[in-house]
Amino acid sequence: MVKIAAIYQGELSDLDKIRISPLSRAYTFSDSIYEVIPYFSGKPLCFQKHMDRLFNCISLMSISVNLSLVVGEIKKLADSLKNKDGYVYFQISRGNDLVRSHFYYDDIEAERFGYAMPSKYQSSPMDAMLCEDIRWGKCNIKSTSLLGNVLVMNEAKDKGCGEVVMHRNGMLTEAGASNVFYLNRDGMVRTSALSENILPGITREILLEALSESSVEVQEGKCSIKDFDESPSIWLTSSTKGLLPLKSVLGTKYILDQSNNKFKDIQNLFESAMKLHLVASE
Numbered sequence: 001m002v003k004i005a006a007i008y009q010g011e012l013s014d015l016d017k018i019r020i021s022p023l024s025r026a027y028t029f030s031d032s033i034y035e036v037i038p039y040f041s042g043k044p045l046c047f048q049k050h051m052d053r054l055f056n057c058i059s060l061m062s063i064s065v066n067l068s069l070v071v072g073e074i075k076k077l078a079d080s081l082k083n084k085d086g087y088v089y090f091q092i093s094r095g096n097d098l099v100r101s102h103f104y105y106d107d108i109e110a111e112r113f114g115y116a117m118p119s120k121y122q123s124s125p126m127d128a129m130l131c132e133d134i135r136w137g138k139c140n141i142k143s144t145s146l147l148g149n150v151l152v153m154n155e156a157k158d159k160g161c162g163e164v165v166m167h168r169n170g171m172l173t174e175a176g177a178s179n180v181f182y183l184n185r186d187g188m189v190r191t192s193a194l195s196e197n198i199l200p201g202i203t204r205e206i207l208l209e210a211l212s213e214s215s216v217e218v219q220e221g222k223c224s225i226k227d228f229d230e231s232p233s234i235w236l237t238s239s240t241k242g243l244l245p246l247k248s249v250l251g252t253k254y255i256l257d258q259s260n261n262k263f264k265d266i267q268n269l270f271e272s273a274m275k276l277h278l279v280a281s282e
Contacts, residue, residue, distance in 0.1 A: 005080035006115040025094045030145035032093035033057040038239045042082045065110035077116040090114035126162035130251030133166035133173045149176045172223040173197045178236035179204040185230040193220040203237040210273035232257035243270045
């Protein structure tokens, strides 16, 4: 068995040796947040941006935790990814209860847990399923409360799809574990504007920054899923997927146009931007 480096309350160990209390509020209430930092040949992608998002979620959750400890523990885990591709998963819960209760003690100690997972970022275009967004109302917080995602993504898996594209009242929100972009019939890049229904993706931000320095027209805002029927290209962005085109979206007429030159240009812009961010992390 491959040993996976893990950490719990500052103590390094192997993942299969970590033991967490059943009264952890992460377990009983999903009262916890998480972050995933990708590493390429041991180099983190946009480390500070990931930390800023994590710290913002901590603030939105009103969790009291030593931020310097968090950064130090993530870097300890990253040491096991030296010269490797992979990611660090890091989770912070409000802490452990003495007795399960919706109310938490003001002096409760935050619980810190994480692991480093070697991984190859090899992916190919996939099919997705269109579905109603049934998640809770504050998806801008990277909460471990992912039951809505789990239910619809496994429904999609049963239909041969690798992701979902979600909407509320016909307006695009995001995918199950990614942000969503598409080209409309006029060749404009569209994506949902950030809101409480949208997680501010780091890879989303990288792509938007790259597009802003190009001639490609981009519009963030309310996006109707009716646009998908005439779109030549719909794609996902995430830390682990990078920029991943969708072959089809079940529930729409969309089919990926492999020959679309504008999408090819966007892919090239994204790859160049990723390389620059990785060089900046050295």
